Amino acid sequence: MTTENTTLLTAGVRPGSRLAAIVEGRADIMALTQATQEAVLKPREAGGITAAERIALACRMARLNGEVSLAAHYEKRMPPASRRIADLSFAGHDEGHGDSGDDPRLAAIIRHVDLVTQSPKDATRDDIATLREAGLAEADIVRLAELVAFINYQIRVAAGLRLLGEIA
Amino acid sequence: MSDAIRHFTTTVPFWRPYVTPIDLETASPEQLEALKVTPSNTKVSEYVLVLAHDPESLSHRTPLFNGIMYNRGGLSRAERELGAVGASVVNRCIYCTAVHASRYNQLTKDDSVIDKVFADGPEGVGEDAALDARQRAILKFSAQLSQCPSAATKADLEALVEAGIAAEEILDLILSTALFGWANRLMHTLGEPVAQEATG
Numbered sequence: 520m521t522t523e524n525t526t527l528l529t530a531g532v533r534p535g536s537r538l539a540a541i542v543e544g545r546a547d548i549m550a551l552t553q554a555t556q557e558a559v560l561k562p563r564e565a566g567g568i569t570a571a572e573r574i575a576l577a578c579r580m581a582r583l584n585g586e587v588s589l590a591a592h593y594e595k596r597m598p599p600a601s602r603r604i605a606d607l608s609f610a611g612h613d614e615g616h617g618d619s620g621d622d623p624r625l626a627a628i629i630r631h632v633d634l635v636t637q638s639p640k641d642a643t644r645d646d647i648a649t650l651r652e653a654g655l656a657e658a659d660i661v662r663l664a665e666l667v668a669f670i671n672y673q674i675r676v677a678a679g680l681r682l683l684g685e686i687a
Numbered sequence: 688m689s690d691a692i693r694h695f696t697t698t699v700p701f702w703r704p705y706v707t708p709i710d711l712e713t714a715s716p717e718q719l720e721a722l723k724v725t726p727s728n729t730k731v732s733e734y735v736l737v738l739a740h741d742p743e744s745l746s747h748r749t750p751l752f753n754g755i756m757y758n759r760g761g762l763s764r765a766e767r768e769l770g771a772v773g774a775s776v777v778n779r780c781i782y783c784t785a786v787h788a789s790r791y792n793q794l795t796k797d798d799s800v801i802d803k804v805f806a807d808g809p810e811g812v813g814e815d816a817a818l819d820a821r822q823r824a825i826l827k828f829s830a831q832l833s834q835c836p837s838a839a840t841k842a843d844l845e846a847l848v849e850a851g852i853a854a855e856e857i858l859d860l861i862l863s864t865a866l867f868g869w870a871n872r873l874m875h876t877l878g879e880p881v882a883q884e885a886t887g
Contacts, residue, residue, distance in 0.1 A: 541854050544760070548862060551751040558743040585836040635872050637835045640779035640809075642876040647705040657707050661740035664873055669744065671835075672869035678837040679861030682844050687854045 524553050526673050529588040530680035538684045556673065559666045567659035568628070571597065573666055575604035576628070580636045580670045582607055589677055604629065627653030628663060635667045691879040692781050695805040697789040697798075700880035702782050708736030721746040737877055752870075755862045762852070762859035765794040766825055770860045772801070773829025774867035777809050780875040783867060821850040829864040 527549060532539050542549060560573050574597045581590035582605065594605065603609045604625070611626025627650055635642055650660050692700050709718060711729065721742035722731055731739075738745045756767055768791040775783040788801045800822055803815045813827025824846040831839040847857055 537854075541858055544855055545754075545758070545858060545862065548751065548754050548758075551747055551754065555744060555747040555751060558747055562741075562743045564743070583835065635876055639872050639875055640777075644705045644879065646876070658740040660706050661737060661877070664877055665738070665741045665744040668869040668872035671872055672865045675832050675837060675865035675868045676861060678839065679832055679865060680858075682839055682841060683854060683857055683861065685841050686844050686848060 522550075522553065524549055525556055525589070525592060526552055526676050527680070529586070529592050530677040531588070531684060532680060536684070536687075538680065538687045541683070541687060542680070552673065552676065555669055559662075559669045562662075566662050567656055568662055568666070569601075571601040572604060572625075572628070575601035576632050576666060577670045578605035579607065579629070580632060580667065581674060583633065583636050584671075584674045584678075586674045586677060589674060624653045624655070627655070631663065632667055635664075636671055689881045691881055695776065695781060695788070696785050697792060697801060698883075699785045699789060700782060701883050702732070702734050702874065702878050703881045704733050704737045704878040706737050706740070706877050708733050709739045711736070714739065715742070717742045723749075734874065734878070738873065752866065755859075755866045760855070762856040762863070765791055766856075767859060767863040768794065769800070769822065769825050770829040770863035771867045771870075772804060773812050773826045774833040774864045775871055776804060776812055777830050777833040778867070778871035778875060779809060780867075780871035782874050782878075782880040783871050785880070787867075820846075821852065824850040824852070825860060828860060832861065832864045833868055 527539075527542060532542055560577060561570050565573070574593050578590050578593035578597055581593060590605075597605065609629070611623070611629045612621050631646060631650055634646060647660060650663070651657075655663070691703075711719075711724065711731070714722070714724075718739045722735060722739055722745070724731060735745070738748070756771075757764065762770075768787045771787040772784060772791060775787060788804070792798050792801055800818060803817055804812060804826065807815050809830075812830035813823050813825075815823065818826070824843070828839055828843045828847055831837065831843050844857065847860070852860070
């Protein structure tokens, strides 16, 4: 594989290892995984969710899963302005800044990302309504869903590969 | 409006979206390309019409999905379906569970495994002593990897190896389980399952 593959890199798949040889058998899947990562993090048409927000949310989801190396990978690449989005103690409201720090749209996005990452079984119709009320368009709700869904897939591929490396 | 289905079933329901699907009449060329709509193939599910709001990720989804579930070699198709079921039961995605549990039953011509999975529920996935060691190891691993954070351990992997599953097959199980960490988070959060006959 010539291009960098974030999932393999952060799962610790070392070139020349037995694990790398196993993964090479599914090189097409790993290449499509990287292509989807580009599509959800840096789409040609970002719509109402910026690239800066997307990468910070990806970092946040990796942190919620304790995926330290994937979180560090995204952390290094996110712009300073969106760092707070990846901070797990931040929920879209800046304490001590009065109303000016409040961002209802961002608060709704973060709430949804945390819910669907941690407990997708508890998500309901009302959670989509909450996003809509916070000003997200239908397309942005789907864009956000795809981002959350893909990063949660990537987190599990990385976690699984890391474990497989221990016994392969 | 009919009530959503809340119990696990192998009868594939209808999927009713919470988000307005795109309209094929006004779809962009990129959306039509991602949907693979051609004059001879205009039948597209509501689910895919919802996902078409984000054509870039949709265009990768289909080859990735087909590759992980159906590519040559490695883990058997039925056991990839079992990984999908383990994830979908933990995430309580009734729709995905129905589709992949019924495929598992078709492929194996045996309903007893899925009957036990449904009876045990999300907390008991992979714990049922009445299942064979291989089924138990697959279900346990997929259920553990589906937690947030992942609760899968080296011991869960060793149980797979002891059950005779090769490392190449374990990779396929990781991929099918992870894929349903993705699919469940779309299907279960963007819509709900309703009975086929009640929606007409």
